[in-house]
Every structure is written in structure tokens, then in C-alpha cells.
Amino acid sequence: xxxxxxxxxxxxxxxxxxxxxxxxxxxxxxxxxxxxxxxxxxxxxxxxxxxxxxxxxxxxxxxxxxxxxxxxxxxxxxxxxxxxxxxxxxxxxxxxxxxxxxxxxxxxxxxxxxxxxxxxxxxxxxxxxxxxxxxxxxxxxxxxxxxxxxxxxxxxxxxxxxxxxxxxxxxxxxxxxxxxxxxxxxxxxxxxxxxxxxxxxxxxxxxxxxxxxxxxxxxxxxxxxxxxxxxxxxxxxxxxxxxxxxxxxxxxxxx
Numbered sequence: 001x002x003x004x005x006x007x008x009x010x011x012x013x014x015x016x017x018x019x020x021x022x023x024x025x026x027x028x029x030x031x032x033x034x035x036x037x038x039x040x041x042x043x044x045x046x047x048x049x050x051x052x053x054x055x056x057x058x059x060x061x062x063x064x065x066x067x068x069x070x071x072x073x074x075x076x077x078x079x080x081x082x083x084x085x086x087x088x089x090x091x092x093x094x095x096x097x098x099x100x101x102x103x104x105x106x107x108x109x110x111x112x113x114x115x116x117x118x119x120x121x122x123x124x125x126x127x128x129x130x131x132x133x134x135x136x137x138x139x140x141x142x143x144x145x146x147x148x149x150x151x152x153x154x155x156x157x158x159x160x161x162x163x164x165x166x167x168x169x170x171x172x173x174x175x176x177x178x179x180x181x182x183x184x185x186x187x188x189x190x191x192x193x194x195x196x197x198x199x200x201x202x203x204x205x206x207x208x209x210x211x212x213x214x215x216x217x218x219x220x221x222x223x224x225x226x227x228x229x230x231x232x233x234x235x236x237x238x239x240x241x242x243x244x245x246x247x248x249x250x251x252x253x254x255x
Contacts, residue, residue: 004104004136006106010113011085014113015155023064026232026234030231030232030233030234034066034229037227037228037247038066044249045067045144048144048251049073050076056077056079056080056142057142057143058080058141059082060144061146062091063147064090074100077100079102079139079141080098080100080102081102081136083108084148085105109131109132110133112130112181113156116159120159126173129177131174132181133185134181134185142190143186145182145186147194149182149183149193149214150195150214157172160174175215180215186252190252191253192251193219193248193249193250193252194247195218195248196231197245199243202244203240203242218250219252221250221252222251222253223251225248225249226246226247227247228246228247229244230242231244231245
């Protein structure tokens with residue numbers, strides 16, 4: 001479990017603090033356009049709880065709790081583990097009186113972020129970076145990976161792109177390895193995966209392109225749902241473009 005310890009210097013250097021604040025700022029700026037996506041996430045989570053009836057649940061990528069129906073989950077489960085790289089103070093305050101809730105600040109890459117930082121300092125090859133599988137070190141019960149898969153690689157990739165001479169091809173290889181390790185972890189346990197997997201770009205009413213966000217094959221599950229997420233309509237994420245994500249929710253609980 002030592003690989004889960006968060007290096008505070010990495011949070012600053014890789015831009016995690018600014019990114020976390022950026023998420024809530026965009027949510028507020030979108031003025032309700034995220035509501036359908038958040039409703040779909042919450043409904044899929046509650047439907048999963050109704051079907052599987054776990055005593056213990058773990059949410060990976062809990063963040064601002066926008067997509068997690070915490071009050072309803074609290075009514076159904078004995079223990080709720082909220083795991084993320086860092087915790088907004090507002091969320092810490094919100095859950096402070098909830099005895100069922102346990103907070104963990106873990107590197108969900110299992111320590112790969114530290115390996116990436118060291119590789120940059122020593123100018124090592126991308127192949128020298130160890131990509132371990134996350135190990136929580138506590139009873140997880142039913143694990144929900146909530147809109148975090150594509151976040152595992154995005155900021156490390158941006159850091160490498162701007163701070164090193166690595167080519168896109170090398171960085172994409174790292175992206176794939178980080179995502180693949182997370183999917184491998186989820187496939188070996190009882191889990192639910194909710195993730196954006198593609199982004200569509202629009203200018204006005206015209207579709208102008210799309211980009212894949214997932215670099216590793218998504219697993220098949222017993223129940224899969226898809227929907228769209230109006231992520232950015234301000235033209236600030238991509239200048240002059242609206243961004244819509246395609247989202248999948250996959251039930252990976254074993255028979």
C-alpha cells in the first residue's frame with residue numbers, strides 16, 4: 001500500500017489542484033448542462049446497489065461528489081469509502097459528521113505518478129516507468145470507478161508533453177499503460193466502471209471531429225449503458241468548440 005501515498009509536490013507540479021478547481025468551475029459555468037450526465041451516473045450507481053446489495057462500497061475518483069448520490073448510498077450501505085488523489089475542503093466538511101464515510105487520499109495509479117516524476121528528473125525512457133496495479137489496502141466491497149479512468153493519464157501526459165522532449169507516440173504508450181492497469185484492477189474484483197470514452201467537437205450545430213479518450217479496450221459486462229455528457233459549451237476547453245463526451249457505464253461484478 002506504500003505506493004498509494006500522495007507526494008504533495010506532484011499535486012502542484014502536475015497541476016492537480018488547479019484541475020480539481022477547474023472541474024467545479026466548469027460545472028458551475030455550464031449552468032445545468034451537466035445535469036443529465038450526473039443524473040445518469042447517480043441512477044446507474046443506485047440501480048447497481050439495488051441489484052447487488054453490498055454492505056461496503058468504494059468510490060474511486062470521488063472528487064466533488066457531483067456524480068455520487070451520497071445520501072442514498074448512506075441509507076443502503078454499512079461503509080462508504082471515498083478515494084481520490086486529493087480532497088476538496090468543502091467535501092471534507094460535508095462528510096465530517098457521517099460515521100459511515102471513510103476518506104482516503106490515494107494515488108490511484110498505485111505509485112506510477114512518482115515513477116513518472118523520477119523518470120523526468122533522470123531523463124529516463126518511458127519504458128523505465130513502472131506502472132503498478134492499484135492496491136487499496138482496506139476492505140473495498142463493491143468498487144465504483146466514477147469518471148476517473150481518463151483522468152489517470154491526462155495530467156501526467158500534459159506534463160510530459162510540455163516538460164520533456166517525449167513524442168506523442170511515447171506518451172500515448174504511457175496513457176495506455178495507466179488506463180490498462182486500472183481496467184485490470186477492476187476486472188479482478190467486483191466493480192462498476194463509469195467513464196467517458198470519446199469526445200465530440202462541435203461548432204454551432206456542425207460536428208467538426210472527435211477524439212478517442214480511452215487507449216485500452218474497455219471490458220464487457222453484464223449490463224452496459226451509454227449516454228452523452230455536454231461537457232463544455234463555452235468554447236474554453238477547445239477554443240470556439242463545444243465538447244460532448246460519450247459515456248459508458250459497465251457492470252463488471254462476477255456472476
